[in-house]
Amino acid sequence: MSQSTVPSSPRADKPFTKPRFTKAYSFALVTGAFFLFSWLGQFIFQMISFRNEQSEHGQEFAWVEYLPQFLASTLENWQSEFLQLIWQAAGLAALYYWGSSQSKESDERMEAKLDALLKDRGIDPGDLSHD
Numbered sequence: 001m002s003q004s005t006v007p008s009s010p011r012a013d014k015p016f017t018k019p020r021f022t023k024a025y026s027f028a029l030v031t032g033a034f035f036l037f038s039w040l041g042q043f044i045f046q047m048i049s050f051r052n053e054q055s056e057h058g059q060e061f062a063w064v065e066y067l068p069q070f071l072a073s074t075l076e077n078w079q080s081e082f083l084q085l086i087w088q089a090a091g092l093a094a095l096y097y098w099g100s101s102q103s104k105e106s107d108e109r110m111e112a113k114l115d116a117l118l119k120d121r122g123i124d125p126g127d128l129s130h131d
Contacts, residue, residue: 042074042077050066
């Protein structure tokens, strides 16, 4: 008897290969690029505004005066935008983990879907033991 061998694809040997760094973290990389681009834009346009304000008062531009103002406005922006977003994400995750009423609804829905899948396969969900 002759055995025929079917050529396997490179991914067949390793079905769970790790994707390239850029593919695996593409969303984070794009988000980081947007963040740096917007922060650079804030830095430049705030510096132009600060220089114009200094020249209106007959003063020269001073990095020592500009940098604290830039950092303060950056932290104000982060406080008002990013901290709210972080709290929403972290707070929702914590409430989901603790089993808030909203997350229980989705658990019940997921259990109903699993029961429907089991019934579709001819398995009675009531026969399964609950640990």
